[in-house]
Amino acid sequence: MGTPIYIEDTSYRRNCFQFNICMVIDGNQHHEPYRDIAQLLAMSFQTLEVETKLLSNPREGTSIQAILAQLRQQLNDAEECFVCTDSCHAISFKVRRWTPALTRIEDETAVPVPLVDLQKLLDPERRSESQGPDLQQALPFSLDPALAAVLPLIDGVRSVQTIANDSPLRSDYVVMILRHLIHFDLIHLIPSITLDSRYRLTPAYHAVLEDVEKGQEAVQYVTAGQLDGKDLAEEDRCKVIQRVMALYAFVACEGKQLEQFKQEEAEEIAALDISLRHFVTWGLLQGYLERVEDNVGSLNKEQADELFRLRTEHIPNRKKQLKEQGLSGKEVNQDDKVQEMVQRMQMLRNVEA
Template identity: 25%
Template structure:
């Protein structure tokens, strides 16, 4: 955590001086006895304002149990006193804190201030402001709410945003009054727990749920994909559905969602449906003993319905408030509900069995809370077929036969043999793939599924042909590695319809369903 930030420069008369500091009295204190500073300025001042040979390079000093990170800058120009202007904006951390994530921050701040100084002499004009005094003095910048100065407000914003959000976006207008805007974007790139848990890839059937608010688009530049998909991220729609509704290529949606998960803005859930099976993990014991977490759960899962008493006279307000308070489920109630979630019990059966106990409880939130806190897990259903190509014995053909077969097929294709000539149905599929690929890569709206009449013959696919193609695609998922959620999302079918198809395969393919 950032303890302090300050701006110091070499003054031609006073030597190394602290101009601004935030929070107040952290570097130079007006009362060192009652409010001692974090560091001893007299011991480190000669390093903060380093010799010219050591400027324009990173700096790290430890003093009084704190670590000072800086990037001293020395600018040469005849405009300055002694033809040189040397300054440093430093960050103060605890000595045992990892300084690596902050090194890029302090370097970027220094280079941003160089741009401000070259373009508008911001640092020089800062001290010319009437009523502005040095940090640590009575009536100084930190105590004067009217004449704070640009640099002081810059330091204040950096300190507050990085400590609270780990990132900031600061815009500074051109000092000379000309058209122009300087933007400083900072992000503390620390590998937090949510970054370590981020998946390597986002799947089509993953459901993103925002757990932290995103910065205001007016203050933070949003990715173009994020602008399109943000309104569809609600913890209900899966990635493929979001891509379809936002009319964005699915690989771009996956990339944007992965960024949100990596930076702790979102988490990934499974598709919620009442055929799903959930069970408690070993962490449920901690939940049963944590009353604070139980109270959080009670507020999260309760359904707040406006009662008629809220619309009546003021004399009934006390009664209404007591009813709302009692509407929250008790701790024992939610513990009993979670304990009854057992492997092999579908959610719809659980809801029917506990119909009375689930009154005024949002079942979706009940499940989501357990998944987010880690004491509930989803048990997926998988399909396995012994006739899947991966599970069939491999038969190698004779080299002579293989070459002869390949040559025959190539000859037939070149000669226009009717057995290998593309049918109208194949032309339809090829046209659709090419047309949609061109639309997605060029930014057009996704074209309709119907191709141009001139691209194929008059033959149309029958219902049996469509069914056969879907069955072939469905068989490709029966390797025991694809869960039923993945199959349903990729096929665009409900779980009920997928199971009906699989029962038809059972007569010839020996399809087995299992949970894990």
């Protein structure tokens, strides 16, 4: 890794001088932290070349090879350097290396779901023609060939392992690319969706019942774009949102498997043109749903029913009643009855988990 330098000056034979001081780095290391070192070395040698002609016409007794060897040793040993090039000049700086706080991918069966149109990111013309600012600013780094090879494989269906297998790149490179995409909020990992999966609601489920705009997004997503809530009359729009959100309560009812939910609600799913995969994916992305592992949980049926009612009826109804009385969100959450039910719900969840 190095930073090429070009110095234009009539004192040189060709009116310019070019050089590049390079470091050799382990291929398994993340290269980003070393870019600052390469730039500092380039700036230091550029200054010395302009002032003393260190590289193009070194003084007698000055060994460029010896200077580079000292720099290499000091940077490796102490991550700082102080190397004199003559009685008046020295190369001196301290390295403060950093590594991006990338999310680790623990489960290779997890599925990366795009949060933006990744195909548009592959096409600079389509990205620049986009109406909104999201796609124009979504990619905060250059689109290199490795990234371009992985993006088409991220379709919300393939798992991390499948993408790594289908990609021409090494598996560890693919995982590193996915970690960067997660870091920049371009994709999100969700558990793999299978018909034997079980799900439960989270407290975030109740918030969408009061957010019409989020409800419209939910309708558009779960129908894979077949139905846009904005195109409906207000009364019909509210009814469709309520029907969709009611299905989330049913899929998390009494720990039923997704296949059972699909069979029981087949008529409603067909009537709303819902894609089951999009339906579950949206719930996981928004935090309405969380997957329940088969080997986890010790609630009996009575406790499971109580937990379900607390999540879907008692707590949201109490909050709605208090808000209708003019209380603020903070005051609602501080209500004694609400806090008591939330504590009971949390206790049951701890037992369940």
